[in-house]
Amino acid sequence: EIVMTQSPATLSVSPGERATLSCRASQSLTFSAGSYLAWYQQKAGQAPRLLISGASARASGIPARFSGSGSGTEFTLTISSLQSEDVAVYYCQQYDAFPRTFGQGTKVEI
Protein backbone atom coordinates (compact mmCIF):
# COMPACT_ATOMS: atom_id res chain seq x y z
CA GLU A 1 0.00 0.00 0.00
CA ILE A 2 1.04 3.59 -0.63
CA VAL A 3 1.99 5.32 2.63
CA MET A 4 1.20 9.03 2.86
CA THR A 5 3.27 11.12 5.27
CA GLN A 6 2.32 14.68 6.20
CA SER A 7 4.36 17.39 7.88
CA PRO A 8 4.31 19.17 10.16
CA ALA A 9 1.86 17.58 12.58
CA THR A 10 0.79 21.02 13.84
CA LEU A 11 1.21 24.39 12.18
CA SER A 12 0.63 27.67 14.01
CA VAL A 13 0.07 30.63 11.71
CA SER A 14 -0.96 34.23 12.33
CA PRO A 15 -4.09 35.53 10.59
CA GLY A 16 -3.26 36.78 7.11
CA GLU A 17 -0.03 34.80 6.95
CA ARG A 18 0.78 31.94 4.59
CA ALA A 19 0.44 28.32 5.65
CA THR A 20 2.37 25.63 3.81
CA LEU A 21 1.53 21.96 4.37
CA SER A 22 3.52 19.06 2.97
CA CYS A 23 2.57 15.55 1.92
CA ARG A 24 4.88 12.80 0.71
CA ALA A 25 3.89 9.53 -0.96
CA SER A 26 5.94 6.37 -0.53
CA GLN A 27 5.85 5.84 -4.28
CA SER A 28 5.31 8.10 -7.24
CA LEU A 29 1.67 8.85 -8.03
CA THR A 30 0.46 8.53 -11.60
CA PHE A 31 0.26 11.80 -13.48
CA SER A 32 -2.63 12.24 -15.89
CA ALA A 33 -3.82 15.85 -16.10
CA GLY A 34 -2.63 16.06 -12.51
CA SER A 35 -1.45 13.48 -9.99
CA TYR A 36 -4.03 11.36 -8.22
CA LEU A 37 -3.71 13.31 -5.00
CA ALA A 38 -6.44 15.05 -3.02
CA TRP A 39 -6.53 17.38 -0.03
CA TYR A 40 -9.37 17.51 2.49
CA GLN A 41 -10.26 19.93 5.27
CA GLN A 42 -11.84 18.59 8.44
CA LYS A 43 -13.18 21.04 11.00
CA ALA A 44 -13.92 19.89 14.54
CA GLY A 45 -16.96 17.63 14.69
CA GLN A 46 -17.49 17.64 10.92
CA ALA A 47 -16.90 15.29 8.04
CA PRO A 48 -13.93 15.95 5.76
CA ARG A 49 -14.52 18.27 2.84
CA LEU A 50 -12.75 17.94 -0.51
CA LEU A 51 -10.56 20.95 -1.21
CA ILE A 52 -8.22 19.88 -4.01
CA SER A 53 -8.12 17.03 -6.52
CA GLY A 54 -5.58 16.21 -9.20
CA ALA A 55 -2.99 17.74 -6.84
CA SER A 56 -3.91 21.28 -7.89
CA ALA A 57 -7.56 21.62 -8.98
CA ARG A 58 -9.79 23.36 -6.45
CA ALA A 59 -13.12 21.72 -5.81
CA SER A 60 -16.33 23.64 -6.39
CA GLY A 61 -16.80 26.53 -3.97
CA ILE A 62 -13.29 26.39 -2.50
CA PRO A 63 -11.76 29.86 -2.03
CA ALA A 64 -8.82 30.87 -4.21
CA ARG A 65 -6.55 31.23 -1.17
CA PHE A 66 -6.26 27.43 -1.19
CA SER A 67 -3.84 26.06 -3.75
CA GLY A 68 -2.17 22.73 -4.33
CA SER A 69 1.00 21.81 -6.14
CA GLY A 70 3.45 19.00 -6.65
CA SER A 71 3.89 15.75 -8.53
CA GLY A 72 5.55 12.40 -8.16
CA THR A 73 5.98 11.90 -4.42
CA GLU A 74 6.03 15.48 -3.07
CA PHE A 75 2.92 17.62 -2.73
CA THR A 76 2.05 20.91 -1.05
CA LEU A 77 -1.13 22.63 0.09
CA THR A 78 -0.81 26.37 0.52
CA ILE A 79 -3.24 28.69 2.25
CA SER A 80 -2.10 32.07 1.01
CA SER A 81 -3.68 34.22 3.71
CA LEU A 82 -4.97 32.30 6.71
CA GLN A 83 -8.46 33.14 7.93
CA SER A 84 -9.92 32.16 11.29
CA GLU A 85 -12.35 29.81 9.54
CA ASP A 86 -9.40 27.83 8.13
CA VAL A 87 -8.59 26.34 11.55
CA ALA A 88 -8.91 22.62 10.88
CA VAL A 89 -7.03 19.39 10.26
CA TYR A 90 -5.93 18.90 6.67
CA TYR A 91 -5.45 15.47 5.12
CA CYS A 92 -3.85 14.40 1.88
CA GLN A 93 -5.07 11.22 0.16
CA GLN A 94 -3.90 9.22 -2.81
CA TYR A 95 -6.42 7.70 -5.19
CA ASP A 96 -3.89 6.14 -7.52
CA ALA A 97 -4.09 2.66 -5.99
CA PHE A 98 -6.06 0.50 -3.60
CA PRO A 99 -6.39 0.63 -0.72
CA ARG A 100 -6.93 4.36 -0.80
CA THR A 101 -4.71 5.87 1.88
CA PHE A 102 -4.61 9.12 3.81
CA GLY A 103 -1.86 11.02 5.54
CA GLN A 104 -2.07 11.37 9.29
CA GLY A 105 -3.13 15.01 9.03
CA THR A 106 -1.75 18.48 9.76
CA LYS A 107 -3.55 20.56 12.35
CA VAL A 108 -3.61 24.25 11.43
CA GLU A 109 -4.15 26.63 14.29
CA ILE A 110 -4.09 30.37 14.77
Add this chain to the structure above:
Amino acid sequence: QVQLQESGPGLVKPSQTLSLTCTVSGDSVSSDYDYWSWIRQAPGKGLEFIGHVYSRATIYYNPSLRSRLTISTDRTKNQFSLSLSSVTAADTAVYYCARGANLSPFNYWGQGALVTVSS
Protein backbone atom coordinates in the same frame (compact mmCIF):
# COMPACT_ATOMS: atom_id res chain seq x y z
CA GLN B 1 -27.30 17.64 -4.79
CA VAL B 2 -25.88 14.32 -3.61
CA GLN B 3 -26.47 13.55 0.06
CA LEU B 4 -25.44 10.58 2.20
CA GLN B 5 -26.67 9.70 5.67
CA GLU B 6 -25.36 6.98 7.96
CA SER B 7 -27.60 5.12 10.38
CA GLY B 8 -27.19 2.29 12.84
CA PRO B 9 -26.56 1.42 16.48
CA GLY B 10 -24.17 3.67 18.35
CA LEU B 11 -23.10 0.96 20.79
CA VAL B 12 -21.94 -2.56 19.99
CA LYS B 13 -20.65 -5.20 22.39
CA PRO B 14 -17.22 -6.75 21.90
CA SER B 15 -17.20 -9.83 19.64
CA GLN B 16 -20.52 -8.82 18.08
CA THR B 17 -21.17 -7.43 14.59
CA LEU B 18 -21.24 -3.73 13.79
CA SER B 19 -23.83 -2.87 11.14
CA LEU B 20 -24.35 0.48 9.45
CA THR B 21 -26.44 1.67 6.54
CA CYS B 22 -25.88 4.65 4.27
CA THR B 23 -28.91 6.16 2.55
CA VAL B 24 -28.14 8.00 -0.68
CA SER B 25 -30.16 10.76 -2.29
CA GLY B 26 -29.42 12.64 -5.49
CA ASP B 27 -27.59 9.68 -7.05
CA SER B 28 -28.04 5.93 -7.48
CA VAL B 29 -26.14 3.15 -5.76
CA SER B 30 -26.65 1.22 -9.02
CA SER B 31 -24.40 3.66 -10.88
CA ASP B 32 -21.69 2.01 -12.97
CA TYR B 33 -19.39 4.91 -12.25
CA ASP B 34 -19.60 5.73 -8.55
CA TYR B 35 -17.76 3.89 -5.78
CA TRP B 36 -19.92 3.83 -2.64
CA SER B 37 -17.37 3.80 0.12
CA TRP B 38 -16.89 3.42 3.85
CA ILE B 39 -14.18 5.30 5.77
CA ARG B 40 -13.62 5.38 9.50
CA GLN B 41 -11.85 7.61 11.99
CA ALA B 42 -10.91 6.43 15.47
CA PRO B 43 -11.19 9.11 18.18
CA GLY B 44 -8.43 11.66 17.73
CA LYS B 45 -6.93 9.70 14.84
CA GLY B 46 -6.71 9.89 11.07
CA LEU B 47 -8.87 8.48 8.29
CA GLU B 48 -8.88 4.81 7.30
CA PHE B 49 -10.43 3.55 4.05
CA ILE B 50 -12.56 0.47 4.74
CA GLY B 51 -13.88 -0.53 1.31
CA HIS B 52 -16.42 0.17 -1.41
CA VAL B 53 -19.07 -1.29 -3.65
CA TYR B 54 -19.77 -0.19 -7.21
CA SER B 55 -21.63 -1.30 -10.29
CA ARG B 56 -24.16 -3.03 -8.03
CA ALA B 57 -21.96 -5.80 -6.71
CA THR B 58 -18.26 -5.24 -7.40
CA ILE B 59 -16.66 -4.90 -4.01
CA TYR B 60 -13.24 -3.97 -2.67
CA TYR B 61 -12.22 -4.57 0.92
CA ASN B 62 -9.21 -3.10 2.65
CA PRO B 63 -6.94 -6.12 3.23
CA SER B 64 -6.50 -5.07 6.86
CA LEU B 65 -10.22 -5.69 7.50
CA ARG B 66 -11.18 -8.12 4.75
CA SER B 67 -11.69 -11.19 6.93
CA ARG B 68 -14.35 -9.41 9.05
CA LEU B 69 -16.01 -7.20 6.47
CA THR B 70 -19.11 -7.30 4.29
CA ILE B 71 -20.33 -4.42 2.11
CA SER B 72 -23.56 -4.68 0.14
CA THR B 73 -26.20 -2.61 -1.61
CA ASP B 74 -29.99 -2.45 -1.51
CA ARG B 75 -31.06 -0.91 -4.80
CA THR B 76 -34.73 -0.79 -3.83
CA LYS B 77 -33.93 1.53 -0.94
CA ASN B 78 -30.93 3.23 -2.62
CA GLN B 79 -28.74 2.22 0.31
CA PHE B 80 -25.45 0.50 0.90
CA SER B 81 -24.38 -1.21 4.08
CA LEU B 82 -21.38 -2.21 6.16
CA SER B 83 -21.04 -5.19 8.46
CA LEU B 84 -17.93 -5.68 10.55
CA SER B 85 -17.80 -8.84 12.63
CA SER B 86 -15.94 -9.77 15.82
CA VAL B 87 -15.48 -6.16 16.85
CA THR B 88 -13.12 -4.99 19.58
CA ALA B 89 -12.53 -1.63 21.23
CA ALA B 90 -10.12 -0.86 18.38
CA ASP B 91 -13.13 -0.65 16.05
CA THR B 92 -14.57 2.28 18.00
CA ALA B 93 -14.70 5.12 15.49
CA VAL B 94 -16.78 7.56 13.54
CA TYR B 95 -17.85 5.71 10.41
CA TYR B 96 -18.38 7.77 7.28
CA CYS B 97 -19.99 6.79 4.05
CA ALA B 98 -18.73 8.63 1.00
CA ARG B 99 -18.92 8.69 -2.77
CA GLY B 100 -15.79 8.17 -4.82
CA ALA B 101 -15.03 6.81 -8.28
CA ASN B 102 -12.25 5.21 -10.24
CA LEU B 103 -9.26 7.56 -10.16
CA SER B 104 -11.35 10.14 -8.31
CA PRO B 105 -11.37 11.42 -4.73
CA PHE B 106 -14.23 11.26 -2.23
CA ASN B 107 -16.34 14.22 -3.22
CA TYR B 108 -19.41 13.63 -1.08
CA TRP B 109 -19.46 12.49 2.54
CA GLY B 110 -22.08 11.64 5.10
CA GLN B 111 -22.00 13.42 8.44
CA GLY B 112 -20.58 10.34 10.17
CA ALA B 113 -21.88 7.91 12.78
CA LEU B 114 -20.04 7.27 16.03
CA VAL B 115 -19.94 3.59 16.94
CA THR B 116 -18.57 2.65 20.33
CA VAL B 117 -17.54 -0.93 21.09
CA SER B 118 -18.04 -1.56 24.77
CA SER B 119 -19.67 -4.05 27.08
